[in-house]
Amino acid sequence: MGGPGPPAWGRLRQVSAIVWSAAGSLAAWGWLLLCQGFFWRTDVRLPPSRDPREWPSVGVVVPARDEAAVLPESLPSLLAQEYPGRAEVFLVDDGSTDGTGELARALARRHGGLPLTVGSPGEPPAGWTGKLWAVRHGIGLARARGPEYLLLTDADIAHAPDSLRRLVAAARTGGFDVVSQMARLRVESVWERLVVPAFVYFFAQLYPFRRIGRAGTRTAAAAGGCVLLRAQAAERARIPDAVRQAVIDDVALARAVKESGGRVWLGLADGVDSVRPYPRLADLWRMVSRSAYAQLRHSPLLLAGTVAGLALVYLVPPVAVAAGAVAGSGAAVLLGAAAWVVMSGTYVPMLRYYRQPLWLAPLLPFTAFLYLLMTVDSAVLHHRGRGAAWKGRTYARPDAVPDEG
Known part of the structure; x- marks a missing residue:
């Protein structure tokens, strides 16, 4: 009996790639959930304090x-x-x-x-x-x-x-x-x-x-x-x-x-x-894009890593669910859905802090995609000399300015 033909092998490799990507995303979310300083909790408020005897100026x-x-x-x-x-x-x-x-x-x-x-x-x-x-x-x-x-x-x-x-x-x-x-x-x-x-x-x-x-x-x-x-x-x-x-x-x-x-x-x-x-979205876009590339130290390598990380952590789960459903891969659907559920669950406390409806939580991949585009746009603007622009001023990269010190 002959084995699967080339088209079948191609489909199997695609499904396998989806399954492994979904597994990687789920593993990343497990690490973020437990090992990234419990970042998703919103109970870090002003610590307990007592009034000083004399109030400083x-x-x-x-x-x-x-x-x-x-x-x-x-x-x-x-x-x-x-x-x-x-x-x-x-x-x-x-x-x-x-x-x-x-x-x-x-x-x-x-x-x-x-x-x-x-x-x-x-x-x-x-x-x-x-x-x-x-x-x-x-x-x-x-x-x-x-x-x-x-x-x-x-x-x-x-x-x-x-x-x-x-x-x-x-x-x-x-x-x-x-x-x-x-x-x-x-x-x-x-x-x-x-x-x-x-x-x-x-x-x-x-x-x-x-x-x-x-x-x-x-x-x-x-x-x-x-x-x-x-x-x-x-x-x-x-x-x-x-x-x-x-x-x-x-x-x-x-x-x-x-x-x-x-x-x-x-x-x-x-x-x-x-x-x-x-x-408007344009207002928020400018707020993020003016500083996103500076956050990455104006590094193309860090930009590439950030885009890849955002894609793996936030975009792979819904893509795996959709692609797995089309390809008939239960493993891809299960792994992608599990990562999506963990992701959404970590976002719920922040939505509660902002008194927003919880149905926004599963939309986090879409919002992350917007941030990915804003970050790439920030890099493009910087390379065109129009980055870090705010209220009529545009600031050069720090290494482009003579040091006074």
Whole structure:
């Protein structure tokens, strides 16, 4: 009896490839589920704390460029902080053309609360991103008052009245040099619901929060919208000068502090919310693509590995289910479905945190495919000289800028 002909062998090899890919994806999900710092859990919130006997002084630094649309929702929440110690707000108008600085002064007159100083640093010199140049100016203004802590917060972040108090208490109680909270981003439009929770989910997968706060680990990250930084730690780590070229400045800041011997904590926020809308896919696409390739250190090799990893982990499971069903391979369907179920299950806590329907969980492969395309687009834009563009500025790769140091 003759064996299978060439077409049959071809089909068997295709089915075998699908089965092995699905098995690899399931194995990857088993490792992610148990060995990646339990990244999928959303219970890493501000650690237990107690009020200090004396509340340290705090300088709140807010870099702002063309933020008139969101400032009325965010700045009053900072001015209204119920903080027992001395605190001042320093808003740095980074070359705005929409009256951001004038609006900030008007809001302070209308709402009162913490003292507000509005400064302007001028255009950043070569080798500095605009935000970090503004942060440098704001820290300089704050240091003239001798604060023990600096709160670096974005102009689109609204804080609950006790936000500053809780941050300082957590830093003092835990002995942390950085306490950062991942602000709860807005999820109102269809695309925000589909993309935003996944953005935080992927970030936590890259930088598991539990590992960041654990002493002796190298994992370091912060969320730029809300970073409480001890002033002495900032001086020791040369913040922001040491990270002046960083597009992903929050991660670079946390890494610099940790490498200089500081302790860093990062978790999800309660009472710290972004008010910036991203109603269209194009808005979210720009947010991700401007920094995705920088996250990969502008490396084509890392880009290729990331694309392959995203495909194996997120795209293979639904493809294996569909292809296995067509080819009549029960093994491919079973393995692909198992990987898909584990994937969806790890996404459920983040959907609950964002108060989104759980039926979005099985759609994570589609969202991951969007992120894959955004990452590739980010690389293309960088190679065309249009990467890391934000609010009218485009930043070169760090190795393309002369080092001042």
